[in-house]
Amino acid sequence: MIRQVRWTMLRPRYAPQTPAALLLLFLLAASGASAAAHRGVVANAASPYAKLKALDLDEVRWTAGFWAERFQIVRTNTIPVMWDALHHPENGARFDSFLEVTGAPGRITEPKRLNWWSDGDVYKTLETMAFVYALTKDPALDRRMDEMIALFAKAQEPDGYLSTPIKIKGAQRWQNLQNHELYNMGHLLTAACIHYRATGKRTFLDIAVRLGDYLHKTFQPRPPELAHFGFNPSNIMGAVELYRTTGDKKYLDLAGTFVSMRGSRPGGSDQNQTRVPLRKETEAVGHAVAANYLYAGAADVYSETGEKALLDALNRIWTDVVTRKMYVTGAVSNLYRGRSKRNDDVHEAYGVEYELPNRLAYAETCGNIANAMWNWRLLSLNGDARYADIVELVLYNSMLSGMGVEGKDFYYNNPLRRHGGELPRIIRLQDHPLRAPHLVCYCCPPNIARTIAGLNGWAYAKSENALWVHLYGANRLETNLAGGRLKLEQATGYPWDGVVRFHILEAPPSELALMLRIPAWAQGAAVQVGAEAPQKAAAGAYHPLRRRWRSGDRVELRLPMDPRLVQANPYVESARNQVAVMRGPLVYALESPDLPAGVRVSEIALPAGIRLAPRFDRGLLGGVTVLEGEARRIPEGDWTAILYRTLRAPQIQPVNIRLIPYYAWANRGMSHMTVWMPVAW
Numbered sequence: 015m016i017r018q019v020r021w022t023m024l025r026p027r028y029a030p031q032t033p034a035a036l037l038l039l040f041l042l043a044a045s046g047a048s049a050a051a052h053r054g055v056v057a058n059a060a061s062p063y064a065k066l067k068a069l070d071l072d073e074v075r076w077t078a079g080f081w082a083e084r085f086q087i088v089r090t091n092t093i094p095v096m097w098d099a100l101h102h103p104e105n106g107a108r109f110d111s112f113l114e115v116t117g118a119p120g121r122i123t124e125p126k127r128l129n130w131w132s133d134g135d136v137y138k139t140l141e142t143m144a145f146v147y148a149l150t151k152d153p154a155l156d157r158r159m160d161e162m163i164a165l166f167a168k169a170q171e172p173d174g175y176l177s178t179p180i181k182i183k184g185a186q187r188w189q190n191l192q193n194h195e196l197y198n199m200g201h202l203l204t205a206a207c208i209h210y211r212a213t214g215k216r217t218f219l220d221i222a223v224r225l226g227d228y229l230h231k232t233f234q235p236r237p238p239e240l241a242h243f244g245f246n247p248s249n250i251m252g253a254v255e256l257y258r259t260t261g262d263k264k265y266l267d268l269a270g271t272f273v274s275m276r277g278s279r280p281g282g283s284d285q286n287q288t289r290v291p292l293r294k295e296t297e298a299v300g301h302a303v304a305a306n307y308l309y310a311g312a313a314d315v316y317s318e319t320g321e322k323a324l325l326d327a328l329n330r331i332w333t334d335v336v337t338r339k340m341y342v343t344g345a346v347s348n349l350y351r352g353r354s355k356r357n358d359d360v361h362e363a364y365g366v367e368y369e370l371p372n373r374l375a376y377a378e379t380c381g382n383i384a385n386a387m388w389n390w391r392l393l394s395l396n397g398d399a400r401y402a403d404i405v406e407l408v409l410y411n412s413m414l415s416g417m418g419v420e421g422k423d424f425y426y427n428n429p430l431r432r433h434g435g436e437l438p439r440i441i442r443l444q445d446h447p448l449r450a451p452h453l454v455c456y457c458c459p460p461n462i463a464r465t466i467a468g469l470n471g472w473a474y475a476k477s478e479n480a481l482w483v484h485l486y487g488a489n490r491l492e493t494n495l496a497g498g499r500l501k502l503e504q505a506t507g508y509p510w511d512g513v514v515r516f517h518i519l520e521a522p523p524s525e526l527a528l529m530l531r532i533p534a535w536a537q538g539a540a541v542q543v544g545a546e547a548p549q550k551a552a553a554g555a556y557h558p559l560r561r562r563w564r565s566g567d568r569v570e571l572r573l574p575m576d577p578r579l580v581q582a583n584p585y586v587e588s589a590r591n592q593v594a595v596m597r598g599p600l601v602y603a604l605e606s607p608d609l610p611a612g613v614r615v616s617e618i619a620l621p622a623g624i625r626l627a628p629r630f631d632r633g634l635l636g637g638v639t640v641l642e643g644e645a646r647r648i649p650e651g652d653w654t655a656i657l658y659r660t661l662r663a664p665q666i667q668p669v670n671i672r673l674i675p676y677y678a679w680a681n682r683g684m685s686h687m688t689v690w691m692p693v694a695w
């Protein structure tokens with residue numbers, strides 16, 4: 015009888031205090047039903063308007079290849095580097111601030127350097143550790159997290175409020191939305207839920223509950239003076255996740271309040287999406303991290319409430335982003351500083367349509383990651399492959415470019431062109447010419463790290479009788495579906511290679527659909543089950559393989575990996591008459607170390623019919639597939655102190671070039687680099 019309990023109906027509760035609740039959990043566990051299906055990167059198992067449900071944090075394990083390597087890099091290199099940075103006086107985010115406010119003063123010698131959003135970056139670092147712990151059970155990480163959480167508890171004020179920068183800088187609560195209290199608190203809520211799911215310990219979750227209760231009390235009357243609060247509103251996703259973890263509906267109400275209060279009163283600004291209420295908005299505006307966190311949070315709220323006006327708004331904004339405002343790398347935020355069409359001051363922001371500069375691209379790593387988070391949440395609502403394409407585009411390109419190939423240094427911005435040291439690209443005072451281990455603004459490094467560490471949780475999803483494969487990468491999966499247990503292995507060299515093999519190890523007795531994502535670029539993909547004839551699989555959709563699977567069944571997917579020349583809408587002036595090169599999900603770049611001596615990156619044009627040969631080079635940049643071919647060199651001559659001159663016919667010459675994946679640029683010292691190159695007909 016218990017087997018008939020549908021796992022989608024279970025509302026997870028972390029504290030089953032009543033004997034009946036305990037009995038139910040026991041029976042579910044004993045029955046093999048997926049009582050634990052609320053331990054995912056999001057816990058949407060019971061979300062009524064999410065068609066696709068996340069798997070648990072430890073149900074998918076990378077076994078080899080691209081993401082397994084990056085998971086390992088984050089574990090062995092990035093976590094220690096982040097821990098050092100959080101104790102470094104030049105870093106904008108500091109774990110020391112928790113020591114400072116809990117009885118070890120003197121740690122923060124220059125309070126000015128401490129970012130208002132420092133706490134949030136500390137919580138993201140812990141979230142990274144929790145994701146790694148979920149898969150490794152590394153006791154050293156567990157101890158480190160325990161120590162951190164003990165200090166968080168000590169730093170929390172009796173009413174539940176917690177912000178170390180407010181205390182250290184001597185500010186008052188809720189005076190200025192730029193003080194990022196809700197950003198910090200939102201990341202606390204999320205990290206606490208992930209820590210609970212990874213360890214089963216309630217220590218951090220108890221802090222989150224106290225904070226959630228405080229926030230509910232503070233915001234439930236919707237005080238007018240706080241109507242536009244919440245810059246970088248990670249608090250919406252955090253409150254939804256706290257609701258999903260505890261089952262207490264007041265946190266969902268709180269998340270709804272956070273969405274609705276923005277723009278509810280006059281005096282808002284496009285900068286933090288408070289000029290126009292979200293439900294009436296028609297375009298993406300303002301600070302890109304703030305915008306995308308708002309959209310992602312609203313998608314979470316929609317998954318619980320099914321409110322059509324929210325989804326309609328998200329669809330309008332999404333269309334604006336992907337048809338007018340997104341880079342070919344999936345990056346967003348073209349604008350460092352400027353004005354919105356409604357004449358508000360904006361910075362680190364979405365700009366006007368088609369205005370996508372290359373050298374001066376802002377493209378903050380966090381904004382790009384938030385774009386992926388938003389799209390992954392939209393994907394969960396309905397399984398539309400368009401969203402998965404953008405998730406993948408961001409992950410392989412404009413997220414990964416934020417980190418060096420060894421995982422030890424980071425970029426805040428991700429431009430698509432650089433002219434070496436000759437024309438420094440300094441658009442903010444804190445711009446680093448090369449990636450750096452410490453940043454004046456440290457939001458991006460732990461955001462990349464937590465995304466990679468938890469990416470196994472993004473790779474698949476399940477609906478009642480289907481397993482959805484979103485990301486390809488060698489892994490092993492074990493999960494429960496409505497019909498029973500599913501175990502499989504995925505083997506692939508993706509993204510270097512387009513062949514993906516699945517080996518079923520155990521399958522439910524009932525019919526099950528394996529939903530294979532066929533990216534929009536994969537024209538001509540084919541799927542073969544065992545020795546059956548191969549089937550064509552349409553690009554830009556999930557290809558369903560529905561049947562009764564048996565242990566030992568094998569599936570092979572072949573994605574075409576021919577390099578592609580990509581052009582932009584002619585309105586994108588910075589890319590007009592140019593092409594970018596892509597292969598699979600990867601955007602490629604031309605970087606000066608890969609050109610013959612004396613040849614400049616800006617002299618290279620690609621013939622429209624260029625043949626680019628892929629070659630895997632294990633020793634280069636951590637192991638990458640490069641693309642090699644014969645391009646044309648159009649010598650520029652000397653332009654010193656000249657802005658314009660009469661056109662001269664150039665002596666065009668053939669030149670051999672090598673392209674590298676964009677994410678791996680700037681790992682060989684100062685360089686010239688471009689994603690877009692002129693096309694020669």
Ligand SMILES: [Zn+2]
Binds near residue numbers: 456458
């Ligand atoms: Zn950032």
